Amino acid sequence: MARDAAEANLIDVAYRTVDSPLGELLLAATGAGLVRVAFAVEGHDLVLDRLSSTVSPRVLRYPKRLDPVARELDEYFAGTRKAFDLDLDFQLATGFRREVLRHLPEIEYGSTASYAVVAAASGSPRAVRAVGTACAKNPLPVVVPCHRVVRSDGSLGQYAGGPELKAVLLNLESGR
The missing domain is CATH 3.30.160.70 (Methylated DNA-protein cysteine methyltransferase domain)
Incomplete structure (x- = not known):
């Protein structure tokens, strides 16, 4: 069928x-x-x-x-793929959230960036909380790497799958 x-x-x-x-x-x-x-x-x-x-x-x-x-x-x-090469449909994210999601793949595999750095890269340096919301509502986790966004103090912050899964992804990418 x-x-x-x-x-x-x-x-x-x-x-x-x-x-x-x-x-x-x-x-x-x-x-x-x-x-x-x-x-x-x-x-x-x-x-x-x-x-x-x-x-x-x-x-x-x-x-x-x-x-x-x-x-x-x-x-x-x-551990053999460091970037995804897929067609993505961003219709579930609009406005600033979509802009944030488009910048997340720029964070290199195995690296992290703070919410503040992502806010600046997205054109709104004061929109740190909005970046957090965009990451929390990311409809394409793992593929669009919101797990690479951390707090300014280096702590993990939240994740849709839970902070434990965020740690698993970051450890996978760092080779641990």
Whole structure:
């Protein structure tokens, strides 16, 4: 059924889940690209319901569309990929939040930047809290590396998957 729906161009949002060192991740993509990565703690069914109401009600499990994403995530978690080369659909982030997300891949693999540095790079040096909100609401965690943004004192700060998962990602990237 999913293949027939895909061939008839009836799937607006395809999704699948993948196992990772962070637990099960939900991946969702539109025709424009990856639109959502969700941690199990977010409730995958809830995330799918939100995609259905905000993007399109035509949401269907169709893993094939997300095979390239799953492959790049596997490479990343294996330590052989340092940057993602995927089409991304930023429709779930608007305004300043979108601007912040576009700057996050500039933070090099294995490095961190403070919320203040990201605010300045995004053109609003005083918008430190807004950067924190943008990172907290990042619809594409891991792929758009909000985990690399830390507090000015070097402490981790918050993360959608929890601070423990943020530490796992930073340790993976630092080779620990």
